[in-house]
């Protein structure tokens with residue numbers, strides 16, 4: 001895949017190149033977006049715009065996102081795509097259908113490959129750390145999947161810097177394949193942990209970083225300025241509403257409009273451009289429930305974050321925002 005309008009970035013110190021913007025399926029495809037034609041039009045447009053990285057998980061609508069995205073991805077040239085999925089969260093109440101044990105990892109990859117309709121995934125993530133499984137067991141199982149060719153690179157998500165280092169050390173000691181990519185949260189309102197812990201560790205280990213929820217589930221677009229638009233994500237999810245729609249965030253996002261207006265772009269584009277400009281980011285995974293959102297968000301690739309703009313963004317969204325370690 002090559003598209004002159006899309007930058008491609010190396011995934012850390014690996015040879016793999018990822019489109020600077022990726023597209024993910026959390027809460028959308030097979031969930032809030034059930035219409036197959038809409039899913040197809042969004043994914044096809046992403047591909048035509050040069051997006052090669054598509055991110056899924058087994059837990060997204062309990063396998064339905066893998067099926068919905070897999071149906072469309074299966075019509076595109078497989079060798080051009082970087083498809084990722086994940087395991088960890090319970091898929092049933094079976095005691096072993098959860099976590100990062102060798103058994104769950106081996107069972108999960110087979111089910112994910114079948115649902116997506118592919119022989120291998122390019123990236124396979126441990127969706128969260130599993131305190132009940134020794135890290136050596138998880139590293140050994142993931143490494144074996146790489147050696148079997150079912151997974152090309154394995155990675156982690158929402159792991160701390162110390163956990164990334166522990167996984168790398170276990171791989172070294174066990175002569176196993178180390179994780180090559182971490183998937184952390186990063187947005188203007190969730191930035192502290194990324195900058196103070198995850199990014200420095202990933203850089204030291206040569207791991208790529210593919211970041212999630214760049215618009216804070218849509219909040220940073222400004223769509224919640226005047227209330228809760230029916231059908232929008234924070235209207236649908238009370239949990240996410242409580243996380244993101246705080247008085248503080250609402251105030252900041254309103255003030256953010258003036259900055260974006262001055263820069264001649266939308267808030268969504270500026271929020272995405274800021275993520276793209278952060279050190280160590282290999283790809284920013286976006287989400288879209290409508291084709292127009294994706295088309296609009298792709299405009300972020302043309303937005304430059306000047307030092308002055310960066311300073312003012314830091315003032316409005318201070319580096320301490322977001323979850324602490």
Ligand SMILES: NC(=O)c1ccc[n+]([C@@H]2O[C@H](COP(=O)([O-])OP(=O)(O)OC[C@H]3O[C@@H](n4cnc5c(N)ncnc54)[C@H](OP(=O)(O)O)[C@@H]3O)[C@@H](O)[C@H]2O)c1
Nearest residue numbers: 024025026212213214215216217218221232233286287293
């Ligand atoms: N590893 C993890 O634990 C983890 C966690 C979360 C996400 N992820 C990955 O990251 C991907 C992206 O996360 P995300 O979906 O939360 O990203 P996001 O960009 O923060 O939110 C995307 C949502 O915002 C709304 N939106 C997008 N563009 C808009 C625009 N221009 N104007 C107004 N509203 C807009 C849409 O929701 P509505 O139209 O429904 O309002 C869209 O579905 C996920 O799909 C998943 O692959 C990973």
